[in-house]
Every structure is written in structure tokens, then in C-alpha cells.
Amino acid sequence: MKVSRWCIIVLRIDHRPERDKRLTTHLGLTARAFGAQGFWITGLRDPNITKSLQQVCSQWGYRAFSVQYKESWRKCIQGWKNKDGEVVHLTMYGLHVDDIIPKIRSSSRDKLVVVGGPKVPSELFTLADYNVAIGHQPHSEVAALAIFLDRLYQGSSLRITPHDAELTIEPTPHGKRARERNT
Amino acid sequence: MKVSRWCIIVLRIDHRPERDKRLTTHLGLTARAFGAQGFWITGLRDPNITKSLQQVCSQWGYRAFSVQYKESWRKCIQGWKNKDGEVVHLTMYGLHVDDIIPKIRSSSRDKLVVVGGPKVPSELFTLADYNVAIGHQPHSEVAALAIFLDRLYQGSSLRITPHDAELTIEPTPHGKRARERNT
Numbered sequence: 409m410k411v412s413r414w415c416i417i418v419l420r421i422d423h424r425p426e427r428d429k430r431l432t433t434h435l436g437l438t439a440r441a442f443g444a445q446g447f448w449i450t451g452l453r454d455p456n457i458t459k460s461l462q463q464v465c466s467q468w469g470y471r472a473f474s475v476q477y478k479e480s481w482r483k484c485i486q487g488w489k490n491k492d493g494e495v496v497h498l499t500m501y502g503l504h505v506d507d508i509i510p511k512i513r514s515s516s517r518d519k520l521v522v523v524g525g526p527k528v529p530s531e532l533f534t535l536a537d538y539n540v541a542i543g544h545q546p547h548s549e550v551a552a553l554a555i556f557l558d559r560l561y562q563g564s565s566l567r568i569t570p571h572d573a574e575l576t577i578e579p580t581p582h583g584k585r586a587r588e589r590n591t
Numbered sequence: 592m593k594v595s596r597w598c599i600i601v602l603r604i605d606h607r608p609e610r611d612k613r614l615t616t617h618l619g620l621t622a623r624a625f626g627a628q629g630f631w632i633t634g635l636r637d638p639n640i641t642k643s644l645q646q647v648c649s650q651w652g653y654r655a656f657s658v659q660y661k662e663s664w665r666k667c668i669q670g671w672k673n674k675d676g677e678v679v680h681l682t683m684y685g686l687h688v689d690d691i692i693p694k695i696r697s698s699s700r701d702k703l704v705v706v707g708g709p710k711v712p713s714e715l716f717t718l719a720d721y722n723v724a725i726g727h728q729p730h731s732e733v734a735a736l737a738i739f740l741d742r743l744y745q746g747s748s749l750r751i752t753p754h755d756a757e758l759t760i761e762p763t764p765h766g767k768r769a770r771e772r773n774t
Contacts, residue, residue: 430614434731441728464729501760501767506746533765543749544760545624546647548617551737554730555749558738563689566726566738577684577727582716584684 415493415518416444416560417474418553421481421532422525423451434550435523436461436475442557443565444521446474450481469570485520485535493518494537498552499528502539509559512538521556523549598676598701599627599743600657601736604664604715605708606634617733618706619644619658625740626748627704629657633664652753668703668718676701677720681735682711685722692742695721704739706732 418439423432428451436447436457447461458475465471478484485495494517502508512519522536533539542552557565569576578585601622606615611634619630619640630644641658648654661667668678677700685691695702705719716722725735740748752759761768 427613430610431617434614434733437730438734441726441730442734468728499767501763501769503762503764505749507762530767533767536765539763539765541760541762543624544752544762545651547620547624547737548733550617550731550733551621551625554734554737555741558741566688569727577724579686579724579727580684580722581686582719582722584682584713584716586684 413516416557417446417448417520418444419448419450419478419481419484419520419522421450421522422527423449423454423457425452425454428525429454429456431550433457433460435553437464438550438553439557440465440470440473441565442554443561443568444557445472446476448476448478448484450478450484453477467573467575469573471572481522481532482535485522488518488520491518493520495520495522495535496538496540496556497522497524497532497536498542498549498556499524499533499539500541500544500546501533502541504544505540505542505556505559508538508540512540513560521553523553525549596699599740600629600631600703601627602631602633602661602664602667602703602705604633604705605710606632606637608635608637611708612637612639614733616640616643618736620647621733621737622740623648623653623656624748625737626744626751627740628655629659631659631661631667633661633667636660650756650758652756654755664705664715665718668705671701671703674701676703678703678705678718679721679723679739680705680707680715680719681725681732681739682707682716682722683724683727683729684716685724687727688723688725688739688742691721691723695723696743704736706736708732
């Protein structure tokens with residue numbers, strides 16, 4: 409599922425099923441809807457998340473969207489770099505997204521977008537090629553991911569309808585209209 | 592705390608403390624960071640959310656950011672309309688944000704931005720002045736709110752440093768630097 413010039417994978421580190429279940433699901437959904445091709449998770453395994461994301465892909469399309477559990481975020485990053493990809497870490501401490509995004513966008517290298525929780529290992533800040541701040545205020549990794557991908561694609565990913573969708577929306581000013589494929 | 596030409600309040604309907612605790616907190620943080628002046632919540636009361644948001648405001652500024660529990664979302668909407676404000680409901684079934692945002696931005700009316708969960712009452716679709724879709728794929732109310740406010744302010748809210756912040760970030764390419772006020 410490479411709909412863009414890059415392969416983009418979102419890596420969520422240190423998932424804790426009890427605390428993070430819905431946030432991690434929302435991260436995966438945001439990754440999919442905003443144009444990433446896959447979602448990797450480290451931390452404790454949580455089959456409910458894979459299941460929720462696969463259900464969405466089966467109804468709304470992008471079935472090739474890949475959800476994988478990984479043992480080690482360091483190995484993910486090292487492997488990515490060994491294949492000449494670049495690593496973008498989203499953090500309020502980094503450089504402002506609008507100052508750095510033209511450089512990231514102009515590179516043809518595939519991108520691993522890393523989002524963490526409150527306790528991000530300091531090593532990640534040095535391993536990442538770019539530490540990118542979606543503003544310098546605390547908010548949400550879900551908001552940060554959405555804005556980063558939206559800026560990267562200059563808004564275009566929000567216009568795409570997956571070719572393999574069973575259900576699509578008919579936009580309407582007041583109400584709900586969804587259409588099943590072939591109806 | 593009116594930093595913009597509008598007063599913008601985000602209304603989260605039907606909060607369920609067990610299930611939504613962190614998502615609702617992230618919504619409140621996103622509302623604050625992206626330029627809303629307050630956050631209203633209906634559903635079950637959850638003092639942890641108010642406490643978390645107030646802690647952030649006390650460290651990072653915008654102390655006038657208002658967090659309030661409300662009994663009825665209908666009354667919130669009716670009250671808002673009675674004061675000539677307009678109501679924007681974020682939903683994947685609405686009109687695409689990029690088709691409708693110029694109209695919303697050009698109006699000087701204050702804005703109540705309503706975000707719900709999966710079971711939004713159908714009445715809300717008719718009561719809202721605008722049903723706005725942040726793309727027509729399922730993702731996250733946190734992502735939707737961030738993109739909506741970012742589009743409304745044309746990216747400018749992510750550049751603001753609150754004047755009453757105790758802590759501010761010094762952006763840096765690799766590492767973490769925060770500065771306390773008067774140091």
C-alpha cells in the first residue's frame with residue numbers, strides 16, 4: 409500500500425494495554441487515515457488493537473495497511489536506518505514542524521515516524537534524524553501525528569478514498585450517509 | 592483568555608470516565624494548545640481530568656483556560672445559539688473541512704466545537720450549523736479537533752507562547768531543553 413512517494417510507518421513505543429488501549433488504537437487509525445502504510449507497536453502485546461484496526465481496514469479500505477508488534481524500538485530504528493530510511497520523532501522539545509517540514513518533505517527517503525508516551529528514553533532524541541515539535545505545548549501524540557502527516561502531505565491525504573473500501577461516505581451538510589460498494 | 596478574534600469552546604459530549612479518561616484529557620489538552628479558550632464536558636464527572644488540565648495550565652500557561660462540566664449538551668448548544676454563536680460538529684459524515692473552513696473562518700461569530708464518541712445522537716447533526724469532516728475516514732476525535740483548529744487559525748496557534756507560562760521550551764534538534772520563567 410504505497411500511495412505516496414514515500415513508505416511511511418508509524419512506530420508507537422511502549423504501549424501499555426490497560427492505560428493506552430484507546431489512545432494506541434486512535435494512533436493506528438490516524439496513521440491509516442492520514443497516509444501511513446503501517447503501524448508498529450512496541451510494549452505489551454494487545455490483540456484488541458490489531459483486531460480493531462483490521463476491522464476498520466476491512467470495511468473502509470486500505471487492507472494492505474500493516475499492523476505489527478515489534479520486540480525492540482531500537483532494532484526498528486536501526487533496521488530502518490540500515491535501509492537508508494530516515495527517522496522522525498514527534499516531541500514538543502524538537503524543532504517547530506513548520507521550520508523543518510520542507511526539508512523532510514523534499515527528501516525521498518522513507519520515513520519512520522516515532523511517537524512515544526510521557527517517558528521517552530533520551531537515547532531516542534539522539535537516534536532520530538529529526539525531532540519535530542507540533543508546537544511547543546503539551547497536547548497529544550494523536551494530535552501530533554495527525555498534524556505531522558497532514559503537513560507532510562500538504563493536506564492531500566484527507567482527500568483520498570481507498571480503492572478497496574466496502575463503505576464510503578457521501579458528504580452531507582446535516583445527516584449521515586454511507587454507501588456500500590456496488591450499491 | 593481571548594487570544595483570537597473568536598471565543599472558541601470545545602464541547603466533549605458523553606464522557607465515560609473508565610473508557611475515555613485519557614482520550615478526554617488529550618482532547619482538553621489539544622483544545623488548549625490549538626487555541627480554544629475553554630473545554631466543556633458532558634457525561635459522568637471525572638475530577639482527574641480537571642486536575643490534569645489545570646496542572647498543565649499552571650505550568651505551561653493559559654491559566655484562564657476554562658474547564659467545566661455541563662449537565663446537558665442540548666442546553667449548551669441552545670445557550671450558545673441564543674448568544675448568536677455558531678455550532679460546529681466534527682464528524683466524518685459532514686462536509687470536507689477544506690470545502691467549508693473558509694466560510695467558518697470568515698464569520699466573526701464565536702464557535703462551539705462539538706466532538707462526540709461513536710454514538711452521537713442524530714439530533715446533533717441537525718442542531719449543528721456545520722457538520723465538518725476531517726476527511727471521510729474513521730480516525731480520532733483528537734486528530735479531528737487538532738486539524739480543525741489548525742485549519743481555522745491557518746497554523747498560527749502552534750506558534751503562540753502563553754504569556755503566563757512558568758515553563759517554556761527552547762527548541763533543539765536533539766535533546767530536551769525547558770526554561771523556567773525568570774531564569
